[in-house]
Amino acid sequence: MASNTPSLRVFASPDRYVQGRGAMEQLGALVGKLGYKPLVLTDDVVRDLVDDTLTRSFKEAGVPLTFERFGGVPTRAESERVGEVIEENGHDVIVGLGGGAAIDAAKAAGDNAGVPWVSAATVASTDAPTSALSVVYTEEGAFESYRFYDRNPALVVVDTQLVAQAPAAFLAAGVGDALATWIEARALRGTDAPNMVNGLPTRAGTALAQLSWDILWESALPALDAVERDLVTPDVEAVVEATTLLSGLGFESGGLAAAHAVHDGLTAVDETHHLAHGEKVNIGSLTQLLLEGAATAEVEEFAEFTARAGLPTTLTEAGLGDADDALLDRVVEAAMTPEETIHNLPFTPSHRDVRDALRAVEGVGRRARERAGLGEPEAPERN
């Protein structure tokens, strides 16, 4: 990102954002305003969850409902395949239904086929739904590249009842993804580093990142308690808005830095593939704070808060507890490619600086877990 230095400030957002309990009941009517023949890209798990609701919703709206099965990984090939389905059958709008992966694949397929795209989120696990970019993966699940579009989703719909009924780990991952947004956006303030819409950050983007952080600090823990019991409370509504809308606008127009670059680096090694996006991002946030030399109290408070939220705060939980330098070098190399957002930091860390910060996460994270009464971190089972 550092190679291009834009001179104009840019802020981007979806055309419309709709959130609430039972929002999927409205999907047919909302999508019907955008096209006559939508295609809904989703996996079997999500389809089973919403089939009845969407069948009813689309029927009432007089809009035909066609599902396409999502292959699970947003690869270039998967988007090309779905783009062809859109073209061959004359669909005029695509809906990505589920988590960040289905949503990202739908954006890419819509762009390939030249039709608008809609994000319909059934979990609040990432800030993917609002953005004008997709993260493209290899078949093996490693980060390949960001793919940028000229426009954001035409519509974003988030059903908080579905979010509440999903395993709480999804919302925890969303909290991890969204907390990083402020840690990263604030690092770009006053620099000429680009945001994710090829501009300089606007005050709005950065302020929304901070608002997301403030809401999470206030409401994430009670929201996670509520979601454990399938409840939609005002804390849940606030946290879903923070993880989806505010973090989405905040990261895109406020900009990314080291936390997401380290996330991308972590995807390069199989050891971390059991972690969700937001979980890997949390290791990235801790790495960025340590790399910045942030105040000890701040780093420790962040580690403890995110450990309480159920996020990984140690390399052990990331499957890298016994990683040798060569393995961490692969992570750091992938985190520091020329395109990576780590170069948006207002200083230039060396490879060794980043590796040491990453390794230092273990000690901070362990101590935080102890303070939170969570005990020793557990390594994932290897199969």
Ligand SMILES: NC(=O)c1ccc[n+]([C@@H]2O[C@H](COP(=O)([O-])OP(=O)(O)OC[C@H]3O[C@@H](n4cnc5c(N)ncnc54)[C@H](O)[C@@H]3O)[C@@H](O)[C@H]2O)c1
């Ligand atoms: N484009 C962006 O701006 C952006 C931002 C952040 C993350 N991402 C991308 O998002 C992806 C990660 O997304 P994710 O963490 O949501 O994972 P995911 O999309 O890979 O998986 C979500 C899983 O949850 C299941 N699921 C969905 N709704 C459910 C529900 N209500 N109940 C039970 N299960 C449900 C799905 O079947 C699926 O298996 C990564 O590819 C990441 O790169 C993109």
Ligand SMILES: [Zn+2]
């Ligand atoms: Zn993210």
